[in-house]
Amino acid sequence: MALTDLNRSKTLRVKPPLEVGNMIFGKVQPQAKDLEEAILGAIMLEKGAFETAVDILKSDCFYLDSHQRIFQAMLSLANKSLPIDLLTVVEELKLRGDLEQVGGAYFVSRLTNGVVSSAHVEAHSRIVLQKFLQRELIRISGEIIRDAYEDTTDIFDMLDTAEAKLFEVTNNNMRKDFDAIDNVMVKTVGRIQEMRNRNEDITGVPTGFPKLDRVTYGWQSTDLIILAARPSVGKTAFALNLARSAALHPTKPTGVGFFSLEMSSGQLVQRILSAESEIHLEKISRGKLEEHEMQQLYKKGVDRLNTAPIYIDDSAGLNIFELRAKCRRMKTRYNVGLILIDYLQLMSGSSDRNSNREQEISKISRDLKGLAKELGVPIIALSQLSREVEKRKEGMKIPQ
Structure with missing residues (x-):
């Protein structure tokens, strides 16, 4: 495309009107249009500016639709491994059918006029x-205020929804209806390249069990894992081993949130100390330790676990709304990478009196899966199989 074409489209530039919909309580919504133009102009002038901006912004962050379209065109060029400059951006906008909508080639060229360098792109992007x-x-x-006036809105659902939305804002992870493949492609290819450069086979949170790691490649983010077994076969002990292995991993230590609806935090810590110090649990529970065992307890157990990123909540009778709120706070405050729940049947579900317990558990499971995706962490929920199996004859105790 010749540079003379830029002048021909000068008349196509359209100044966007100030819409009444952008006025809230008589005020214009927060915006920084001049900085948006400076960012887009810097990206077209200097190669490194795009990498800086794309780490902070996505297209929705731009106030003007024309700026969003231009940034999307830049993302498209980056995915094609093409240079991002004035001419390539204009051509890409043409291919996407967006050139006229953004105001023509002249408007795109004008973005570079007031830019001297990309030195302040990061600061501008953060603003x-x-x-x-x-x-x-x-x-x-506004949505919360509107819902609060509705008498038909369930107050607990509304509180949960409000907290979820505010949590997303805090973490700069706005909920959206879809994710364009070009945005996902950049992250996916980057992750593939990162894994390719690593010598490790584990791509998720280490389980601490080599055979299990070979099958799962570690617990993967956004996964919900149900660990089900009959009563008194070691579900809690296994879950604590998973927590301990993840938190104390020598190369990939991971913060762990452990929700115990059955045992107290003291009982759980005793079990972890027993496993870590290799001292029998009965001795620790009764305090019947010799002097050398006390030294072993401190050296191999207490000293190591004091700095382990394990966070225990032993609140009894948690419902799904409370659990979600606690998990969000735990993720925000401690950046946990694994959540364990002991156990599923002790949680309370919705307040709907017409639903049976099976429906409640199904609803809780669906909510936990949604929570895993929202937080981007694996969630392991322990589940207790029916005790009826214990009443069967010997050799017939396989769950049906």
């Missing part, structure tokens, strides 16, 4: 992100 988050808070607050 644009801040304005975007402010707009999202305004939008979410």
